[in-house]
Amino acid sequence: MEPGSSVGAVRSKRVLLGDQVRPAVIVIKDGTIHQILSDSDFPGGEVLDVGDSVVMPGIVDCHVHVNEPGRVSWEGFWTATRAAAAGGVTTIVDMPLNSIPPTTTVGNFHEKQLEATGKCFVDTAFWGGVIPGNQLELRPMIQAGVAGFKCFLIHSGVEEFPHVTEQDLHAAMAQLQGTGSVLLFHAEVDVQQTTQENGDPRQYSTFLQSRPDIMEMEAIRTITALCLQYQVRCHIVHLSSAKPLELIREARQAGAPLTVETTHHYLSLCAEDIPAGATQFKCCPPIRGSVNQEQLWSALKAGQIDMVVSDHSPCTPDLKKLDNGDFTEAWGGISSLQFGLPLFWSSASKRGFQLSDVARLLSQQTARLGSLDNRKGSLAPGYDADLVVWDPEKEFEIKEASIHHKNKLTPYLGLTLRGVVCATIVRGQLVYREGSFCPEPLGKHLLVPPRENQVQL
Template identity: 45%
Template sequence: MSPPSGTPAAPPGAAVRSRPPDLVIRASRAVTDHGEVPATVSVRDGRIVAVEVLPSRAPAGAAAQVIELGPDVVLLPGLVDSHVHIGEPGHTDWEGFDTATRAAAAGGITTLVDMPVDSVPATVDVAALEVKRAAATGRCHVDVGFWAGVTPGNTGELEALHRAGVLGFKCFLADSGAPDLPPLSPAGLVTAMRALRRFDGVLLVHAESDAELADCPAPRGRRYADFLDSRPARVEEAAVAAVIEAARVTGARAHIVHLSGAGALPPIAAARRDGVRITAETCPHYLSLTAGEIPDGATEFACCPPIRDAANRELLWSGLSGGVLDLVVSDHSPCAAELKHRDTGDFGAAWGGISSLQLALPIVWTEARRRGIPLTDVVRWMSERPARLAGLAAKGRIAPGYDADLCVLAPDEGFTVRPEELHHRQPVTPYAGRHLYGVVRRTWLRGRDIDPAHPAGRLPTRTANRLEDAS
């Protein structure tokens, strides 16, 4: 199989003509452009320089290191999680760059993109972006990029943020819970997308309708059924319809984040057939958990939009398999433990967000495995396509010219989730005690083992992540 059209590749014989690689990985199983196959991957100066299908038994020349992987593990490209909330600065006690990126590395994630909300200040202008970058510098164990926020008052800042290198933009259509990132009205959404269209910026949208929410009962009390009634599926469906229309009239790129309601899938599919530039993601909690299993008072399951019923979950899986949903990302959204109000179990008072960064791959793989879905699909959803959304051209594949961001997964090895063993700053998780499959044995960033004592993550920008020639 040849690489996809438009994919740069190393010139034939490049690895032979150039100096020897400094790392060679011989894998009995590797997920490459050819599927899951035996492969030899050669790395030099942090980049993949050659991928040979079938593990080569020829001497590795002067390669500094040769690693042999057995048939019980699979070599994957490092995952890319394009939806992560890091509270630093301002709410570092919720999650910081050090703890978040340790958790990412432990879960096989080598690049994440930070959301503009939950830190102080929100990333809505260049000055706030520089505060974020300063907080992250020297503290990241994996690469970290940044989205910027769109508010009713900052349309004039968007092009400057784009020039400053943000990977794209994020807005809310309902209350975000952060006063410095208020929601856009339907008219404001169109205005923002027209501004982004001028430089082809992508707009990520939290698609819940403020108007629809106003007609719903307020969330209160311990019953999960009441919480679910406070955010019914029509809240998402109305917002998605507004995003589709705004993308249609402006020609801009739109992306629906954390889609939980499968009822929005047919309109998204129809819009794409009409040429509307819209993509969508879902999250591990919507693919693995169901409303029927959530006990009353179990506020660790609270998130917005909410976890829905089992039939809805299966429709989301169909949406992934059918290509309507493009990618799966964590929406890692932690808070200080007391903000979950587990003492009272009041869903109306609890912070809405689920921490799953370190567990994202095992959660999705466990569910995919029991449905007969191969690892190649999971890698496409959790590595290649998030990298594409964020414009990270050198991430997401095991192919010549790409960063040597890699992980080793034991797909048939199981484990039980113990919150105290997670690297997230806050241990609250709805997955406590859950049995999952898929243990990450090793993670490399640009061909080097991730060393907790020496953070080596970089802060990629829109203009500094281009694919390089492998020769």
């Protein structure tokens, strides 16, 4: 069966159904899962038989910077969504920056949708953004179908997406009350630093000391208080430090509707292993030490961290300043959209995580964050037939030739990982198989309908 074909049924000896892995046939009708049958109950007909490859819900990556329009040299919908398909990702949610214009008004949102039309190999939803003074755009953007909103408590790295003050947050929260929407926070704030200017800029430790844990701690202190006060759904993106987990736990116990994600790079990479001048490892917040990393894994196992995402944030190679290896000047962001599933599984499988944990942390919870969980992230009748077919035992090496992101620079180059994606199916259509893509992009835009309890405009 060639990429681009419609799939009527998928058979495997290893289908993940709930917490169980068992033989089954997934029958697909009109792009959705119609029935899940045992082999003996399947009446026959054309079926994609994948042997004992694992069949799971497609990955939902709810933290992806596509950067189109405006910075297509960094990435774009065509390249980003091909990379997603090659990695078993069937849905992405695009961040409101670093595109120009950013998704901070209804007009800009419509411009982004127009740019993305006809370029998406997987389904794509969109976050809006909260910046100073745009609070009256938020409800119209909810009506237009954004999945929620993102804001920064510190400089975002780009001038067209300024960070918010506490005053701005009160204005935004008042607008979001009663809408059922969600506000995502880049949780770092500036604190007085004495180490900022000291040290060799080629040493990773110099950069790490300039973004200490207290920056996340203080930001999360502000976020938890606002979340409790307004009872608006809040979400902390890319948690890098385990130190604020206690604050988060206390806020949740007090009734804060708060969720938190971490990323593949915080779970896979540690500060001690980053060579001098290797600016492909730079991201904000920074990759921290190995003790902190183990604490993140423990929190993930205990349910204190809700999901794992890529935070795919690419740029052109020159912005990484590899020629001088200056961590203080280089753009902060890591490209990993294509490799999230094997990155996670390579480490998680050694720590006692099961396939059901992978589906929960990389598909189900991520779909729920963006209010897509009525159709994405689960293998069940009535859900979109979004499937990843993969071999969790097989190993492969990340080579530049197999990377489908526009810019190939990544800290994972040369790494050997466990878990090879064999095929990706989006709404019953085979979009990727064994290195080949469907000839035309088949992905759709996902607009999130406003919640029923939304305060009327």
